[in-house]
Amino acid sequence: MVSFEHLTLGDDGPIYRQIIRFVQRGIVAGAIRAGDEMPSRRALSALLGVNPNTIQKACRLLEEEGLIQSRSGAKSYVSAEPELVERVRSQLLAEDARRLVEALRQTGASKEDCMALFQRIWDESERGAENE
Amino acid sequence: MVSFEHLTLGDDGPIYRQIIRFVQRGIVAGAIRAGDEMPSRRALSALLGVNPNTIQKACRLLEEEGLIQSRSGAKSYVSAEPELVERVRSQLLAEDARRLVEALRQTGASKEDCMALFQRIWDESERGAENE
Amino acid sequence: MVSFEHLTLGDDGPIYRQIIRFVQRGIVAGAIRAGDEMPSRRALSALLGVNPNTIQKACRLLEEEGLIQSRSGAKSYVSAEPELVERVRSQLLAEDARRLVEALRQTGASKEDCMALFQRIWDESERGAENE
Amino acid sequence: MVSFEHLTLGDDGPIYRQIIRFVQRGIVAGAIRAGDEMPSRRALSALLGVNPNTIQKACRLLEEEGLIQSRSGAKSYVSAEPELVERVRSQLLAEDARRLVEALRQTGASKEDCMALFQRIWDESERGAENE
DNA sequence: GTGGTCTAGACCACC
DNA sequence: GTGGTCTAGACCACG
Numbered sequence: 001m002v003s004f005e006h007l008t009l010g011d012d013g014p015i016y017r018q019i020i021r022f023v024q025r026g027i028v029a030g031a032i033r034a035g036d037e038m039p040s041r042r043a044l045s046a047l048l049g050v051n052p053n054t055i056q057k058a059c060r061l062l063e064e065e066g067l068i069q070s071r072s073g074a075k076s077y078v079s080a081e082p083e084l085v086e087r088v089r090s091q092l093l094a095e096d097a098r099r100l101v102e103a104l105r106q107t108g109a110s111k112e113d114c115m116a117l118f119q120r121i122w123d124e125s126e127r128g129a130e131n132e
Numbered sequence: 133m134v135s136f137e138h139l140t141l142g143d144d145g146p147i148y149r150q151i152i153r154f155v156q157r158g159i160v161a162g163a164i165r166a167g168d169e170m171p172s173r174r175a176l177s178a179l180l181g182v183n184p185n186t187i188q189k190a191c192r193l194l195e196e197e198g199l200i201q202s203r204s205g206a207k208s209y210v211s212a213e214p215e216l217v218e219r220v221r222s223q224l225l226a227e228d229a230r231r232l233v234e235a236l237r238q239t240g241a242s243k244e245d246c247m248a249l250f251q252r253i254w255d256e257s258e259r260g261a262e263n264e
Numbered sequence: 265m266v267s268f269e270h271l272t273l274g275d276d277g278p279i280y281r282q283i284i285r286f287v288q289r290g291i292v293a294g295a296i297r298a299g300d301e302m303p304s305r306r307a308l309s310a311l312l313g314v315n316p317n318t319i320q321k322a323c324r325l326l327e328e329e330g331l332i333q334s335r336s337g338a339k340s341y342v343s344a345e346p347e348l349v350e351r352v353r354s355q356l357l358a359e360d361a362r363r364l365v366e367a368l369r370q371t372g373a374s375k376e377d378c379m380a381l382f383q384r385i386w387d388e389s390e391r392g393a394e395n396e
Numbered sequence: 397m398v399s400f401e402h403l404t405l406g407d408d409g410p411i412y413r414q415i416i417r418f419v420q421r422g423i424v425a426g427a428i429r430a431g432d433e434m435p436s437r438r439a440l441s442a443l444l445g446v447n448p449n450t451i452q453k454a455c456r457l458l459e460e461e462g463l464i465q466s467r468s469g470a471k472s473y474v475s476a477e478p479e480l481v482e483r484v485r486s487q488l489l490a491e492d493a494r495r496l497v498e499a500l501r502q503t504g505a506s507k508e509d510c511m512a513l514f515q516r517i518w519d520e521s522e523r524g525a526e527n528e
Numbered sequence: 529g530t531g532g533t534c535t536a537g538a539c540c541a542c543c
Numbered sequence: 544g545t546g547g548t549c550t551a552g553a554c555c556a557c558g
Contacts, residue, residue, distance in 0.1 A: 001169045002210060004179055007154040009147055022136070028239045037133045047136055078134065089239050093246065097253040100232035105261070107160045107221050111254050114225065118250055121229040122243050146533060172545060183535045188547075204546045205542035265433045266474060268443055271418040273411055290398070292503045301397045311400055342398065353503050357510065361517040364496035369525070371424045371485050375518050378489065382514055385493040386507050410548060436530065447550045452532075468531045469557035 015050055019058040021092070027067060027080045028089045038068055038076040147182055151190035152197075153224070159199060159212045160221045170200055170208040279314055283322040285356070291331060291344045292353045302332055302340040411446055415454035416461075417488070423463060423476045424485045434464055434472040 026032035038044075041059065045052040059076065062068045067088070069079040104114045144150050158164035170176075173191065177184040191208065194200045198216050202208040212220075236246045290296035302308075305323065309316040323340065326332045331352070333343040368378045408414050422428035434440075437455065441448040455472065458464045462480050466472040476484075500510045 002155070002158070002164050002171065004154070004171065004176060007151065007180065009144075009150055009180060009182065023134070025238065026134070030240070032134050039134065039136065044136065089241065092239055093236060093241055093249055094253065096232055096235045097246075097249050098257070100228050101250070101253045101257050103157075103228045104225060105254075105257055106157055107224050108162070109221065109225055111251075111258075114229070114254070115247065115250065117225055117229050118233070118247065119243075121226065121233045122237075122246070125230070125233050125237060126243075148533080173547090174545085184537085186534060189533090191546085202546060203542090206545065208546075266419070266422070266428050266435065268418070268435065268440060271415065271444065273408075273414055273444060273446065286400070287398070289502065294504070296398050303398065303400065308400065353505065356503055357500060357505055357513055358517065360496055360499045361510075361513050362521070364492055365514070365517045365521050367421075367492045368489060369518075369521055370421055371488050372426070373485065373489055375515075375522075378493070378518070379511065379514065381489055381493050382497070382511065383507075385490065385497045386501075386510070389494070389497050389501055390507075412548080437532090438530085448552090450549060453548090455531085466531060467557090470530060472531075 016054050016058040016061065019044075019048070019050075019055070020061055023058075023062055023067060023078075024088050024092055027078065027085060028092060032078055032080075034078055034080045036078040038078065040075070147186050148190040148193065151176075151180070151182075151187070152193055155190075155194055155199060156220050156224055159210065159217055160224060164210055164212075166210050166212045168210040170210065172207070280318050280322040280325070283308075283312070283314075283319070284325055287322075287326055287331060287342075288352050288356055291342065291349060292356060296342055296344075298342055298344045300342040302342065304339070412450050412454040412457065415440075415444070415446075415451070416457055419454075419458055419463060420484050420488055423474065423481060424488060428474055428476075430474055430476045432474040434474065436471070 023032060038059075039047065041052060041055050044050070044055045048055070059068065063070060063076075065088070066084055067078065067080055068076045070076045101114075109117075155164060170191070171179065173184050173187050176182070176187045180187070191200065191202060195202050195208075197220070199210065199212055199220070200208050201211040233246075241249075287296060302323075303311065305316060305319050308314070308319045312319070323332065327334060327340070329352070330348055331342065331344055332340045334340045365378075373381075419428060434455070435443065437448055437451050440446070440451045444451070455464065455466060459466050459472075461484075463474065463476055463484070464472050465475040497510075505513075
């Protein structure tokens with residue numbers, strides 16, 4: 001009998017981690033810049049349909065990481081210094097790579113095959129981006 | 133102002149796709165073998181907390197792909213011929229790799245850095261598996 | 265724009281005709297024999313989930329055709345004399361053939377192709393029946 | 397006692413199958429052409445009095461067969477390449493013929509009688525069409 | 529608007 | 544029991 005007990009649906013990790021990743025990716029990719037104003041906690045809660053406590057947790061961790069700063073009461077602003085951005089970048093890279101490597105190894109493929117595949121996909125993606 | 137309009141929470145794609153991937157991964161990894169009995173639609177629905185129709189959709193697509201066999205009134209069984217398994221394996225590999233490459237390219241990292249990173253993570257993962 | 269105005273769903277003709285055809289086919293095929301007892305009108309109505317008037321109409325027409333006879337009050341019996349059976353047989357044949365011919369001609373195929381196809385399918389069907 | 401347990405009222409197969417056949421027949425007969433616009437799922441649902449999901453199922457299968465093309469957010473169009481049309485034509489022919497042959501064989505008629513009958517009906521139908 | 533996904537629950541034929 | 548079909552109605556992303 002096939003067992004489905006290890007299938008967890010919709011598992012992207014905790015919501016606050018997803019919010020953090022979203023901001024991190026935005027900063028690293030340049031879509032979110034230092035000085036940008038963050039929406040208010042309650043606005044984010046309403047927008048994402050998420051409990052205010054979850055929003056608060058994400059913002060607290062982002063602030064601990066130094067990616068946002070709370071100034072003048074309730075409003076928060078993005079504060080991304082270049083060296084910090086680089087650190088976050090490599091952190092994101094590693095996290096993504098780790099996830100993929102686990103998925104790839106689970107399929108039983110060899111390292112060499114995977115790296116060749118990786119290179120091929122990269123080139124395809126680069127070509128695709130150029131044509132846009 | 134930071135915009136959160138493109139943040140989609142918990143997005144692993146449609147549920148039926150996730151179920152399909154789970155079975156595909158299981159077959160490719162050898163955890164699910166040809167001849168294995170599938171749980172009934174109702175059992176899966178109850179186990180995963182998902183509507184029977186969604187389960188049915190996943191099963192239909194799995195059957196169209198040739199990975200399971202269903203007969204009305206009878207139980208469903210896994211039916212994975214070697215050549216098909218290989219095709220699914222490379223399909224999964226490509227899908228995973230494409231997802232990673234896109235995530236990596238979005239961070240602005242170079243191809244060489246990413247491949248070096250990839251290799252490092254792979255080796256770490258391999259070492260981790262050996263120690264278990 | 266594709267027009268769906270000529271698509272009529274579930275069109276097998278009136279229910280009373282379907283009931284008549286069912287009895288006719290049974291008699292012609294030998295599954296229903298002279299002297300067999302018919303279920304009561306109200307039993308048929310309940311069994312088929314059909315209005316008693318519809319049942320009554322079917323039975324009246326079957327009786328007019330001479331395929332059933334009402335004796336001793338409410339009970340009806342099948343009364344199929346050989347020559348009548350033959351007449352019904354050819355009637356059924358013609359009706360079926362007419363339906364198919366219309367469907368076939370609608371596809372634009374030639375008469376010769378259709379007859380060759382018909383012959384091939386017949387032979388297949390014959391072979392299939394032998395193997396059972 | 398005559399048994400009615402095998403009489404299924406109004407059985408033309410599943411509704412989604414009937415819709416598919418309608419489109420297939422239209423395409424094969426030339427009444428529906430490549431590039432024609434399909435009514436929206438909702439419009440079809442209202443027009444045919446059928447649940448949107450059933451419509452969607454028919455459309456999905458038609459798309460898998462390559463007879464229509466759907467893009468999320470845009471309208472759906474008929475997309476029938478000549479070679480595909482030919483394949484569908486013979487598929488429809490075979491399906492129809494098989495149904496008739498089974499009905500005819502059930503009545504106990506001989507192959508020769510049936511083919512003669514078939515030819516006669518065809519000629520009648522042809523004459524009827526000319527007079528219209 | 530469009531197509532696509534999902535839920536809740538019903539009914540059916542077959543085994 | 545099983546798989547398959549259908550209904551009723553909701554929500555979503557995309558154009």
